Amino acid sequence: MKLTVTVNGTDHTREVEPRLLLIHFLRDGLGLTGSHWGCDTSNCGACVVWLDETPVKSCTVLAAMADGHRVRTVEGLADGGRLDPVQEGFTQCHGLQCGFCTPGMMLTARWLLDHNPSPSEAEVREAISGQICRCTGYENIVRSVLWASRNGG
Amino acid sequence: MIGVREKYEGNGAYGPLTRKEDARFIRGRGTYVDDIKLPGMLHAAILRSPLAHARIVSVDASAARAHPRVEAVITGADLAERGLAWMPTLSADVQAVLATDKVRFQGQEIAFVVAHDSYAARDAIELIAVEYDPLPPVSDATTALDAAAPLVRDDVPGKLDNRVFDWTAGDKAATDEVFAGADVVVGCDMVYPRSHPAPLETCGIIADFDAVRGKLTLWSTSQAPHAHRTIYATLTGLPEHKIRIVSPDLGGGFGNKVPIYPGYLCAIVASMATGKPVKWMEDRSENLMSGSFARDYHMHGEIAASAAGKILGLRASVLADHGAFNATAQPTKFPAGFFHIFTGSYDLRAAFCEVTGVYTNKAPGGVAYSCSFRVTEAVYLVERLVDVLARRLGVDPAELRMRNLLRPEQFPYTCPTGWQYDSGDYPRALRLAMDMAGYAELRREQADRRARGDYMGIGLSFFTEGVGAGPRSHMDILGLAMADGADLRVHPTGKAVLAISVQTQGQGHETTFAQLVAGELGLSPDEVEVVHGDTDQTPFGLGTYGSRSTPVSGAAAVMAARKVRDRARIVAAAMLEVAPDDLEWAEGTWRVRGDPEKALGIGEIAMAAHSSIELPAGVEGHLDASAVYNPPNLTFPFGAYICVTDVDPDTGEVAVRRFVAVDDCGVRINPMIVEGQVHRGLADGIGMALMQAIVFDEAGNCLGGSFMDYLLPTAKECPSYELGATVTPSPHHPVGAKGVGESATVGSPPAVVNSVVDALAPLGVVHADMPLTPASVWRAIQGRPLRPDLAVE
Numbered sequence: 039m040k041l042t043v044t045v046n047g048t049d050h051t052r053e054v055e056p057r058l059l060l061i062h063f064l065r066d067g068l069g070l071t072g073s074h075w076g077c078d079t080s081n082c083g084a085c086v087v088w089l090d091e092t093p094v095k096s097c098t099v100l101a102a103m104a105d106g107h108r109v110r111t112v113e114g115l116a117d118g119g120r121l122d123p124v125q126e127g128f129t130q131c132h133g134l135q136c137g138f139c140t141p142g143m144m145l146t147a148r149w150l151l152d153h154n155p156s157p158s159e160a161e162v163r164e165a166i167s168g169q170i171c172r173c174t175g176y177e178n179i180v181r182s183v184l185w186a187s188r189n190g191g
Numbered sequence: 192m193i194g195v196r197e198k199y200e201g202n203g204a205y206g207p208l209t210r211k212e213d214a215r216f217i218r219g220r221g222t223y224v225d226d227i228k229l230p231g232m233l234h235a236a237i238l239r240s241p242l243a244h245a246r247i248v249s250v251d252a253s254a255a256r257a258h259p260r261v262e263a264v265i266t267g268a269d270l271a272e273r274g275l276a277w278m279p280t281l282s283a284d285v286q287a288v289l290a291t292d293k294v295r296f297q298g299q300e301i302a303f304v305v306a307h308d309s310y311a312a313r314d315a316i317e318l319i320a321v322e323y324d325p326l327p328p329v330s331d332a333t334t335a336l337d338a339a340a341p342l343v344r345d346d347v348p349g350k351l352d353n354r355v356f357d358w359t360a361g362d363k364a365a366t367d368e369v370f371a372g373a374d375v376v377v378g379c380d381m382v383y384p385r386s387h388p389a390p391l392e393t394c395g396i397i398a399d400f401d402a403v404r405g406k407l408t409l410w411s412t413s414q415a416p417h418a419h420r421t422i423y424a425t426l427t428g429l430p431e432h433k434i435r436i437v438s439p440d441l442g443g444g445f446g447n448k449v450p451i452y453p454g455y456l457c458a459i460v461a462s463m464a465t466g467k468p469v470k471w472m473e474d475r476s477e478n479l480m481s482g483s484f485a486r487d488y489h490m491h492g493e494i495a496a497s498a499a500g501k502i503l504g505l506r507a508s509v510l511a512d513h514g515a516f517n518a519t520a521q522p523t524k525f526p527a528g529f530f531h532i533f534t535g536s537y538d539l540r541a542a543f544c545e546v547t548g549v550y551t552n553k554a555p556g557g558v559a560y561s562c563s564f565r566v567t568e569a570v571y572l573v574e575r576l577v578d579v580l581a582r583r584l585g586v587d588p589a590e591l592r593m594r595n596l597l598r599p600e601q602f603p604y605t606c607p608t609g610w611q612y613d614s615g616d617y618p619r620a621l622r623l624a625m626d627m628a629g630y631a632e633l634r635r636e637q638a639d640r641r642a643r644g645d646y647m648g649i650g651l652s653f654f655t656e657g658v659g660a661g662p663r664s665h666m667d668i669l670g671l672a673m674a675d676g677a678d679l680r681v682h683p684t685g686k687a688v689l690a691i692s693v694q695t696q697g698q699g700h701e702t703t704f705a706q707l708v709a710g711e712l713g714l715s716p717d718e719v720e721v722v723h724g725d726t727d728q729t730p731f732g733l734g735t736y737g738s739r740s741t742p743v744s745g746a747a748a749v750m751a752a753r754k755v756r757d758r759a760r761i762v763a764a765a766m767l768e769v770a771p772d773d774l775e776w777a778e779g780t781w782r783v784r785g786d787p788e789k790a791l792g793i794g795e796i797a798m799a800a801h802s803s804i805e806l807p808a809g810v811e812g813h814l815d816a817s818a819v820y821n822p823p824n825l826t827f828p829f830g831a832y833i834c835v836t837d838v839d840p841d842t843g844e845v846a847v848r849r850f851v852a853v854d855d856c857g858v859r860i861n862p863m864i865v866e867g868q869v870h871r872g873l874a875d876g877i878g879m880a881l882m883q884a885i886v887f888d889e890a891g892n893c894l895g896g897s898f899m900d901y902l903l904p905t906a907k908e909c910p911s912y913e914l915g916a917t918v919t920p921s922p923h924h925p926v927g928a929k930g931v932g933e934s935a936t937v938g939s940p941p942a943v944v945n946s947v948v949d950a951l952a953p954l955g956v957v958h959a960d961m962p963l964t965p966a967s968v969w970r971a972i973q974g975r976p977l978r979p980d981l982a983v984e
Contacts, residue, residue, distance in 0.1 A: 055310065057310070058310075062309075065225075065226075066228075069228075070219070071219070071222075071223075071225075071226035072218070072219020072220065072221075073219070074223070074225075074391070074392070074442065075225070076391045076392070076393075076442075076475065077475040077897070077898045078474055078475050078476070078897070079475065079897050079898055079899050081897075081898035081899060082391060082475075082898055084391055111219065112217075112218070112219035113218070113219050115218075115219075116218065121217070125217040125218070128213065128217050129209055129210070129213045129214075129217055130209060132209070132210065132863050132864070132866075132867050134213060134216055134217070134697075135443075135697030135698065135699065135867055135868075135871070136390070136391070136392070136440075136441060136442045136443040136696055136697030137212070137213075137215075137216030137217075137221045137440065137442070137697065138221075138223070138390075138391040138392045138442030138443060139391050140216050140217060141219050144217070159911065162906075163906040163907050164906075164907065166905075166906050167905045167906050167907040168905075169905070170391065170898070170903050170905060171391070172388075172389065172390055172391050172443045172445070172871070172903070173443055173697045173867070173871050174867060174870055174871060174874075175870035175871045175872070175873050175874030175875075175909055175912065176870075176874065176905070176906040176909050177870040177909070177911060177912055178867060178870065179906070180906065180911070
C-alpha cells in the first residue's frame with residue numbers, strides 16, 4: 039500500500055506492506071535510526087515517537103495508521119541547530135548512559151513539559167513510568183526533566 | 192551527594208565533567224549495530240525450539256528454502272558438515288550452535304534463515320517443519336542429581352548424571368571446629384533466582400565476509416571484541432589478522448554481551464555462504480529465553496558466633512543451576528566465579544564453601560548480570576545470614592555489623608578463603624550511611640509505627656567486592672591472561688588519541704579515559720580523543736565486564752601516558768638545553784627546577800618531538816607510547832547501604848521509601864559518572880529483590896520470555912536515591928581507583944530483602960526469597976513461602 043507520512047515536517051511517500059510497523063518504517067524506510075526498538079510488547083518505550091501530538095510506542099503502531107498524520111522523532115527535537123531544553127537537561131544532569139532509551143524518554147519529557155511546564159518529581163516519574171531505562175535507575179532522567187523545566191521548559 | 196570531600200587528582204582533569212558521548216545520543220545519532228545498513232545486506236531469523244527437552248527426529252527446511260525472499264537456510268546438519276554444529280563455551284564445555292541430536296532448552300537454536308528482509312525471514316522460519324520426540328525435562332535444579340532425573344547431556348561420552356562440577360574453597364576442618372565451639376549457630380536456605388540482565392538493546396551482529404580480501408568484518412554487540420576475535424579465529428580457521436570486529440555504540444550490556452552466541456556464528460557462516468553481509472538481531476523473547484541468564488543459586492548458609500555477637504565462622508553449600516550447557520563467563524580457574532569471597536566484610540576465623548554445578552533444561556549462562564563473577568550471590572548470602580544472626584541474638588543489625596567489620600588497620604587483609612583485600616575503612620562508611628539515614632531516628636519511627644500496626648522495615652547491607660580481573664598468575668579466560676593494552680599518540684599540536692581495548696556499553700569511557708590521560712599530561716579532556724570498539728584500531732585486551740575497565744584498562748592508559756610524559760621530559764630537556772634530571776613535572780608542564788619561568792607544556796614539546804630538533808642519541812622522535820597493564824591484584828570496592836521500606840501486610844505490596852548508599856571505590860575520576868553507575872545498580876537491587884525472576888514451569892517452559900512477564904523496575908518503583916562517598920584509594924592502582932560498575936547491583940539486593948524481612952519481623956517472618964512480589968510477601972506472612980524459581984505448588 040502507498041502512504042504519506044509527515045515526519046519532522048517533511049512529507050514522505052512510500053509503498054509499504056500493510057503489516058509494516060511504524061518503528062520499522064522510520065528506521066529502515068526513512069533511515070531515521072534515532073528511534074529504537076527494544077521489546078515488541080509496548081513495555082520498554084525505546085520506540086516512543088509522537089503521532090500528531092501524542093507520544094506512541096511505534097513498535098505497536100502500523101505504519102499505515104500514520105498515513106496522513108504527522109510524526110515527530112528525536113531527529114526533530116532540536117530546532118535547527120538549537121537543542122531543546124530537554125536535550126540540554128539530559129546532558130547537564132547525566133540523564134543517559136548507553137543512550138538507547140534516551141530518544142523515547144526525551145520525547146515523553148517534551149510532551150510532559152508542553153502540558154505541564156512545572157511538573158513535580160512525582161509527575162515526572164509518572165510520565166516516564168511506561169518506559170524502561172536499564173542504566174540510570176531513573177534518578178538522573180528525573181533530574182534532567184526537572185532541569186529542562188527550570189531552563190526554558 | 193554527601194560525604195567525605197574528595198580530593199581530585201590529575202591536575203584538575205578529574206571531576207564531574209559532562210560526557211563527550213552525549214552529543215550524539217541526545218540527537219539520535221548514536222550508531223548501534225541495528226542502525227548499520229550495508230549494501231546488499233541480508234536479514235536473518237532463528238527457528239527455536241518450543242520444547243525444553245526433545246529428541247529431534249527430522250528438520251525439513253525445503254518449504255522455507257523455496258520462499259521467494261529467502262536466500263539461504265542453515266540447519267544443524269549443514270553446520271555439522273563444516274564441523275561447526277557445536278562450539279566451545281567459555282567454561283571448557285561445548286554448546287550446540289544449531290541442534291542436531293536433541294533440543295535441551297526452550298528457545299534453543301534449530302535453524303537459521305537468511306532472507307532479503309527481516310519480515311520475510313520471520314515468515315520463512317514458520318515454514319520449517321521439525322518433528323520432535325519429547326523427553327521429560329529437568330526444570331528444577333534441586334532434583335537434577337536424583338537417580339531418576341532425565342540425562343541432559345547424553346552428547347558427552349560417558350556422562351551418566353547431570354553434574355557439571357564440584358568445587359570447594361576454604362578450610363573445612365578449621366571451619367567445622369569453629370562451628371563446634373561456637374555459642375550460636377544459625378542457618379538459612381535461600382534462593383538467588385534466575386535473572387536476566389536485559390539490556391535495552393538486544394544482542395546482534397552483522398557479518399560481512401569479503402572473499403576477495405579474505406577478510407571477515409563483524410559489527411557486533413560485544414563487550415569483549417578482542418577476545419571474541421581470537422575465539423572466532425579458532426572456530427572458523429580464518430587467520431586472526433583477517434578478522435575485524437567493530438563493537439559500535441552498545442545499548443547496555445551488563446554481561447549479556449560477553450558470550451559468543453550461536454546466532455553470531457550462523458551469521459558468519461551465512462555471509463561466507465552467500466557472499467553478502469548478513470544481519471541478525473535478537474528479538475526480546477529470544478534475548479530473555481536463550482541469552483545469558485544470571486544467578487540461579489540455591490544456597491544453604493550457616494554462620495557461627497559467640498554469645499557476645501562476635502562472628503566466628505561461615506559455611507555455605509550451594510547448588511548452582513548452569514542450564515543445558517556450561518557457558519558461564521568467568522576466569523577459567525573459578526567455576527563458581529568469585530563466590531568464595533563470601534566472608535564479606537567481616538573479621539572471622541574460618542570459612543568453607545562447596546558448590547555443585549548441575550545441568551538442567553534451561554538456557555545456558557550464569558555469570559551475566561553485573562555480578563562481579565558471583566560476588567552478588569556471595570554478598571547476598573552473608574548479608575542475609577548476618578541479619579538472621581542479629582535477630583537470634585537480639586542485637587541491632589547495624590550494631591552487629593559494626594562490631595564485626597574489618598578494621599582499617601587490618602588492611603591489606605587476607606580473608607579466610609585467600610582473597611587479599613587491598614584497602615578499606617569500613618566503619619567510616621557504615622557510620623556515614625547511618626548518619627545520612629538518621630538511623631537511630633528511623634528505629635524510633637519504626638517502633639512507633641509498629642505500635643500502630645504499620646509495617647516499616649529498615650534493611651542494611653555492607654558489601655566488599657573484588658573487581659578488576661585480574662592477575663595473570665591465576666586469572667585467564669580460555670588461556671588469555673586478563674590484561675589490557677593502551678596505545679597513546681600525541682599529535683604534533685599536542686592533541687592526543689588514546690586507543691583502548693575495552694568497550695563502553697554506556698559507562699562513559701570516552702569521557703573518563705580522556706580525563707585519565709589529560710590528568711597525566713596536563714591537557715584538557717577535550718584534547719584527548721578515545722578510540723575503542725574496533726579491533727583493527729585498538730590494542731588487545733579482554734574487554735569490559737566484572738567492573739574491570741578502570742582498574743585494568745584505565746591503569747594501562749595511565750601507564751602509557753606516563754611513558755609519553757617521560758619521553759616528553761627528554762625532549763623538553765633538549766629544547767631547554769638542560770639535563771632531564773633538572774626538570775620537574777609541575778602544573779602540567781616540565782619545568783626547570785628553581786626556575787619556573789622555564790616551563791614547557793605537552794603541546795610545545797609534541798611539536799618539537801615531531802620537528803627537526805636534534806634529539807639526544809637513542810631517543811626516537813614523536814610522542815607515542817603503548818602499555819599493557821597486568822593488575823597485581825583485584826581492587827576491592829565496598830559500601831554500606833540502608834533501605835527503608837513500607838509493607839502492606841494485607842496485599843503484600845512493598846514500597847521502597849528511601850535508599851541510602853555510601854560507596855567507596857577509591858579515587859573517583861568522574862564522580863558524576865560514578866554516581867550514575869551506582870544509581871543503576873540500586874535500581875537493579877530493587878528489581879531483583881522485588882520483581883525480576885526468570886521462572887520455569889514443570890514442563891520446562893520459560894515464563895519470563897517478555898517484558899510483560901519479566902518485570903523490570905520503572906521510575907515509579909524506584910525512590911530518589913541518597914548517595915554518599917568515602918575515598919580509600921587502592922594502593923596498587925596507578926591513580927588509586929577501584930572498579931564501581933557493579934557495586935550497587937552486588938550490594939543492594941540484600942538491603943532490600945533485609946528491609947522487608949525486618950518489616951515483617953513482628954509477624955514471625957525470618958526469611959523470604961526474592962523476588963518479594965506481593966504474592967510472595969503475602970505467602971511468607973501466611974507461613975507458606977513460595978518457591979521463587981518454579982511455577983508449581
